[in-house]
Amino acid sequence: MIPLIRKSTLTLLAATALATPASAGPADTVVTEPASTTPTPLTGYDRLWSHFTLYKNDDNNVLQEFSLQGRLQLQYAIGDSDQGDYGSEDRPEEVRWGDSLEVRRWRLGFKSKWFRQWKLDGQVDVNPDIDPFYRQIYDLNLTYAPSDAVNFGIGKYKANNFGIEQITSSKEILTFERSLLANQLFVGELTGARFSGKKDNWVYAAGLYSGDITPEFSSFETGAVFQASIGYDFHENLKIEKALVRLDWQHSNDATNGVNVGDEPRLSTTSAGLYTNAFSLNGHFEQGKWGLYTDLVTANGRGTTGDVWGITLIPSYYLTDGLQLVARYQYANAENDGLRLQSRYERLTAPPVGTLTDGGRGENYHAVYLGLNYYLYGHKLKLMGGVEYHHMDNGNDAGGEFDGVTGIAGLRMSF
Numbered sequence: 001m002i003p004l005i006r007k008s009t010l011t012l013l014a015a016t017a018l019a020t021p022a023s024a025g026p027a028d029t030v031v032t033e034p035a036s037t038t039p040t041p042l043t044g045y046d047r048l049w050s051h052f053t054l055y056k057n058d059d060n061n062v063l064q065e066f067s068l069q070g071r072l073q074l075q076y077a078i079g080d081s082d083q084g085d086y087g088s089e090d091r092p093e094e095v096r097w098g099d100s101l102e103v104r105r106w107r108l109g110f111k112s113k114w115f116r117q118w119k120l121d122g123q124v125d126v127n128p129d130i131d132p133f134y135r136q137i138y139d140l141n142l143t144y145a146p147s148d149a150v151n152f153g154i155g156k157y158k159a160n161n162f163g164i165e166q167i168t169s170s171k172e173i174l175t176f177e178r179s180l181l182a183n184q185l186f187v188g189e190l191t192g193a194r195f196s197g198k199k200d201n202w203v204y205a206a207g208l209y210s211g212d213i214t215p216e217f218s219s220f221e222t223g224a225v226f227q228a229s230i231g232y233d234f235h236e237n238l239k240i241e242k243a244l245v246r247l248d249w250q251h252s253n254d255a256t257n258g259v260n261v262g263d264e265p266r267l268s269t270t271s272a273g274l275y276t277n278a279f280s281l282n283g284h285f286e287q288g289k290w291g292l293y294t295d296l297v298t299a300n301g302r303g304t305t306g307d308v309w310g311i312t313l314i315p316s317y318y319l320t321d322g323l324q325l326v327a328r329y330q331y332a333n334a335e336n337d338g339l340r341l342q343s344r345y346e347r348l349t350a351p352p353v354g355t356l357t358d359g360g361r362g363e364n365y366h367a368v369y370l371g372l373n374y375y376l377y378g379h380k381l382k383l384m385g386g387v388e389y390h391h392m393d394n395g396n397d398a399g400g401e402f403d404g405v406t407g408i409a410g411l412r413m414s415f
Contacts, residue, residue, distance in 0.1 A: 223254020
């Protein structure tokens, strides 16, 4: 049964990819054109994706829209380092299709609009081996949204209002994986309340969450995590299409935050309890075919955990309407061997898997990524490929040296 589902899914993806030519850039980009009396014909992708909207009626005062949502992200990775080789085939069997194709993310859910001012959205993580089908609630929240300036919600969220890479959905990130420091400071999917909005050129957000990691909703057995963000789009001042600059603050009040208190072994803990305060000054700039993400991050360690800081730069350029060149440089520094190589994939170094000098910990980290993204239907359907060089040094102690190169290719679909 499971091989049949895998084969059917891959066949559907392949057929969809060949349905129509690549679209120009991200599908969600809005282009203002003169009004026309002739309707724009739908492409094959438009017709296919329209089936995910099960109901839409703006004249209904109760329910305006109900749609399915989800994402499927498949990738294959291979790497080599001075301490051994590694790749997606070293990931746990239950997250792979076959020997080496990793199901990076597989989520299914719904989104809906009610009474013109309410939104109810949710997604669950699906187990790649479908044994069982359901893994956990990824997010499920109710939002009161009377205007763009006021959005207030409660429920389970990805607590991502910190740093340019985390606030960018995995559906739209330009690289396969987020940078080391972005992942190290990520606090997880948490239960709480969130406020956000935008007015004129300003954007703002705040969230208060319980710090424990659970398959469903929080059991409130730990402390709290607070996030706040304020940003301004300087595009008018700089005479470019986009120049959004944000300052983000993240606070964790308890060493037990980020701990998995559920009974699901594949739920990962986070470093939320290791850092008290973290700050990110980040920017998103666009002009024509060019794009640039920037992030300057620092965090204060709790107890014996050292302070960390780092910088990430992600430039991009459209070579053609659907083909995008992407690069990334990241640098991170930490006291007391406070950095650790990413669990996907460098920490899988063999032989045997997981045997790394000092557990892959170090004080200075450099990485350079170069890749190509081919947009078949914007971010809703794209092919990706990239290579990244990683270097970790041990600072002043005897561990943590690492030099490696990782290549990844994959497909990402969302609706």
